[in-house]
Amino acid sequence: MDRTPVIAVLESGILTLVLNRPARLNAMSNGLIEAMNRELARARDDADIRAVLLTGTGRGFCAGADLAGGGTVDSKAAEPPDLGANMDRIFNPMIRAMRELPKPIVCAVNGVAAGGGANLALACDIVLAARSARFDQAFVRISLIPDLGGTWFLPHTVGDARARALAMLGAPVPAEEAERMGMIWRAVDDAALMDEALKIARQLAAGPTLSYAAIKKAIGAAATNTLDQQLDLERDSQRALGRSADFREGVAAFLAKRPPAFKGC
Numbered sequence: 001m002d003r004t005p006v007i008a009v010l011e012s013g014i015l016t017l018v019l020n021r022p023a024r025l026n027a028m029s030n031g032l033i034e035a036m037n038r039e040l041a042r043a044r045d046d047a048d049i050r051a052v053l054l055t056g057t058g059r060g061f062c063a064g065a066d067l068a069g070g071g072t073v074d075s076k077a078a079e080p081p082d083l084g085a086n087m088d089r090i091f092n093p094m095i096r097a098m099r100e101l102p103k104p105i106v107c108a109v110n111g112v113a114a115g116g117g118a119n120l121a122l123a124c125d126i127v128l129a130a131r132s133a134r135f136d137q138a139f140v141r142i143s144l145i146p147d148l149g150g151t152w153f154l155p156h157t158v159g160d161a162r163a164r165a166l167a168m169l170g171a172p173v174p175a176e177e178a179e180r181m182g183m184i185w186r187a188v189d190d191a192a193l194m195d196e197a198l199k200i201a202r203q204l205a206a207g208p209t210l211s212y213a214a215i216k217k218a219i220g221a222a223a224t225n226t227l228d229q230q231l232d233l234e235r236d237s238q239r240a241l242g243r244s245a246d247f248r249e250g251v252a253a254f255l256a257k258r259p260p261a262f263k264g265c
Helices: 030-045 084-102 116-124 138-142 152-159 159-169 175-180 192-203 209-222 225-243 245-256
Strands: 006-011 014-019 051-056 060-062 107-110 111-115 126-128 134-136 184-189
Touching: 006 030, 014 030, 014 192, 030 084, 051 060, 051 192, 060 152, 084 116, 084 209, 107 192, 111 116, 116 134, 126 175, 126 192, 126 225, 134 175, 138 159, 138 184, 152 159, 175 184, 184 192, 209 225, 209 245, 225 245
Parallel strands: 014 051, 051 107, 060 111, 107 126, 111 134, 126 184
Antiparallel strands: 006 014
C-alpha cells in the first residue's frame, strides 16, 4: 500500500501536490487518485487556498494508470475488467474536479507524462514542462483510447489532425515540440522548472481569484457555446465581477499606480 501517494503542502496560499510513487514513475494507483480527489475537494472548500501547483517526485511526472499492482486493473481476474467502472468511480471525478475548481492549477511536468499522466497534466490550467520531459499518448499500444479527457484536450490544444495522429500513433512528444504545437504553455530548462512554476503560482495566488474562476468557466464553455451564448456568458460574468470588491480594488490600484491587494471577494 502506498504510504503517502500524494504529498500536500500549503504555503502562502499555494497548495502544492506532489505525486509520490517514484518507484513506479508516479503511476496512478487507486490510492493516489483517491488522495488527489481529497486534496481537490480541500482546495475547493478552503478559502486560504488560492492556487494549486501539481508536480511529481523523482524522474517522472506520471506514467499513467498502474497496470502492475495499483488496484486500477486486476490483470489476474478471470473475467475481463470493467475499466469504465473505475473511471466513473475515481478517475473522471478527478478530472471534473480539476476543470471545475474555481482556482487556477499550475502543472510542472518534471519528466515523462505518459497515458493518463499526460492527460492529467493537460487537465491543469497552465502547464510548464522540463525540456527533458515528454508527453506520450501510449494507450493505443495496449488497445485502449486516450482517457482522463485526452480525446477532448488534444483536439482543443493541438487541433484535429494532430490529435488523431498522436492518439493513433502513440508517438511521444518532447516538451519543446509540445510547446510549439500549443499543447502546453512553456518548456523550460530542467533546473529552472520548479522556480518558474512557483513564480507563476505565486502570481496567481496573489491575483483576483474570482476572475480566474470566471475565466475557467468561460473558456470551458466556449467549446460548445455559440458566439451569442458566449457573449451572454461574458456579459453575465462581467456583471458579477463588476460588483466585487476585487474589481473596485483593481481599479483603485490602477488609478493610484500601486499593486492591487485582491481578497477574492
